[in-house]
Amino acid sequence: MSEKIAVRAMLLAAVSSGQGKTTVTAALARKLVQQGQRVRVFKCGPDFIDPMLLERASGAPVKSLDLWMVGEDACRQQLAQAAREADVILIEGVMGLYDGTPSSADLSRTFGVPVMAVIDAGAMAQTAGALVHGLRDYGPVQMAGVIANRIASPGHAKMVATSLRDIPLFATLPKQARSLPERHLGLVLPGEVADLDALLDELAAQLDFNQQAWDSQPLVELDLPPALESQRQHLQGKxxxxxxxxxxxxxxxxxxxxxxxxxxxxxxxxxxxxxxxxxxxxxxxxxxxxxxxxxxxxxxxxxxxxxxxxxxxxxxxxxxxxxxxxxxxxxxxxxxxxxxxxxxxxxxxxxxxxxxxxxxxxxxxxxxxxxxxxxxxxxxxxxxxxxxxxxxxxxxxxxxxxxxxxxxxxxxxxxxxxxxxxxxxxxxxxxxxx
Structure with a gap:
């Protein structure tokens, strides 16, 4: 029986791109760091720009997790290493939860990491519950909770929370006066955003965090795989x-x-x-x-x-x-x-x-x-x-x-x-x- 290590971990995913996954993941990572937590963030699927931003938010390098490109064994190695070094592991999903072959949902199920659904609630209220239950049950996946983005008011947040029934509303983020700018390949590079750290601090401060829901999340047990074999040094001296x-x-x-x-x-x-x-x-x-x-x-x-x-x-x-x-x-x-x-x-x-x-x-x-x-x-x-x-x-x-x-x-x-x-x-x- 393989040795295991326990860590708080979650995969932040959404119904589609454009729901605010990166903004929410960055805000959550920065908030946890401000609380003194050691945070490691991963990005699901191939991406270059989001990891740069998430590295700024968490203060630690951000690597890729992908069952096909990276491979299951290497993903397991990376997660185990992060669990040794961190209190919390956050994984930002790619596209929609079930999009792609393999998908973010496949990653969640392979490693037993629960999903934190990120929803853009800016143009909905009670329908949020139907959306999140559909995300949970379609796979199904283990649903840790919900982070609702672009919440207009406390009343709006209450309507969303009530609609979720047995799924906790983990946190809310209001409509942002300042957002992370984008261009044709994704977000603008971190070095090009004026006062990026101040913006990340602002997002973290705006994240209305349910500490009780956070504390009630069970730890995830990850396998500790054997060490990888050393690589032959074909480029020695080059x-x-x-x-x-x-x-x-x-x-x-x-x-x-x-x-x-x-x-x-x-x-x-x-x-x-x-x-x-x-x-x-x-x-x-x-x-x-x-x-x-x-x-x-x-x-x-x-x-x-x-x-x-x-x-x-x-x-x-x-x-x-x-x-x-x-x-x-x-x-x-x-x-x-x-x-x-x-x-x-x-x-x-x-x-x-x-x-x-x-x-x-x-x-x-x-x-x-x-x-x-x-x-x-x-x-x-x-x-x-x-x-x-x-x-x-x-x-x-x-x-x-x-x-x-x-x-x-x-x-x-x-x-x-x-x-x-x-x-x-x-x-x-x-x-x-x-």
Whole structure:
């Protein structure tokens, strides 16, 4: 019988996107931290921006939980580690509770973590009860309680609470005068929000918290799995230069940990600051981000452009994901129709559009097995360069994103989750990859 550890844990989920899950999770995390609790927050499914905000709210790194991309065993390891370090584990769900394969509900049932339903009550009262009971019973899932967002008054809160019957109203949050701003890929980056910590404190103060309901929640017993085997250090002695600034910041913390576990030394640089690649770099990682918002600066960054061209000419492995790939095309046309010259390693033109061009879980076939990840972008690349392979969408199995290989450059809209296949990752960053 496996050893277990008990911790207070809940999964905050909703009927759909747009209900205020991230705002509520951030407010709750900040409130608990203010009470002296050690809080660890996870994000269900692939996401880059929400975890940055939740990290600011909780004061601790936020990792991904996903039964397919991360894998059940790795999810169990992460939850167990968090339980060792924290008093409370909060998991923010993705989309609606039952959306996706696997869904947030699947995660809840797999690990026995109860659901805290987040509802936008701004345009309803007693119907809240029908909505929440439907969420609970459809699966079913274990329902811990409800946090009602955009509550107008104490009377409104009472009507919602009465409608829930046997499900406790855990907390309420009023309609916010200030909210977290958004743009086409989600919330605006934390560094771009003026007085973010003051806003998080304000949200925490506005969260009307039912301490009795909180104290009555039973602890969740999580399995303590055996330690993972140590990773073979295929990249021992290698230095990987990683772009990191406001244009290139979409990467999983676990990706960096995987590269380090493979033996690599990581060194960061900023194309936006016109920094050249470190001269001693053995490989380059250009993660996704918002190059379209900084196209004029990138177009004028001569040192950066010259250094990435020189690295490519010298045969250094270059792994470019989504925004990283966009910055290596010939030109980038921004959302206002302005065209900017980019680094020109990948012949073609990138154009921003209003409609979503790619979304969902995918896997890259490799000789070491599938490397799992996802895609999410609003731009399109027009190129005559044929792809060497295409990713496979989960769960449909149909073709996904094109993957381009030009010399030592490996480029795609696909965002890889490195821990899903470290051997394949090591091959991408090794000289043999060229």
């Amino acid at each position: 230095t990987i230069a990683i772009a990191r600034d406001a244009a290139f910041m979409f990467l999983y913390p676990a990706n960096l940990e995987t590269l380090q576990a493979l033996g690599a030394r990581l060194e960061f640089f900023s194309p936006l600051a016109d920094e050249a690649l470190p001269s001693h770099a053995d490989a380059v990682y250009l993660p996704g981000g918002y190059p379209e918002l900084h196209a004029s600066t990138l177009a004028a960054a001569c040192k950066w452009t010259a250094s990435i061209r020189a690295a490519h000419a010298a045969g250094l492995p270059i792994v470019a994901e989504c925004g990283g790939m966009m910055a290596l095309a010939d030109t980038l046309c921004d959302s206002e129709g302005r065209e900017w010259p980019m680094a020109g390693l990948l012949p073609g033109r990138v154009e921003m559009q209003k409609r979503l061009a790619g979304l969902g879980a995918q896997a890259l076939p490799t000789e070491h097995g599938p490397l799992r990840g996802h895609t999410f972008h609003y731009s399109r690349l027009t190129t005559e360069t044929p792809p060497v392979v295409q990713t496979v969408k989960n769960p449909s199995g149909v073709e996904g994103e094109a993957v381009y290989k030009l010399g030592s450059l490996h480029a795609s809209y696909f965002h890889a989750y490195f821990p899903s296949n470290p051997e394949a990752v090591a091959a991408l960053f090794a000289r043999s990859a060229s």
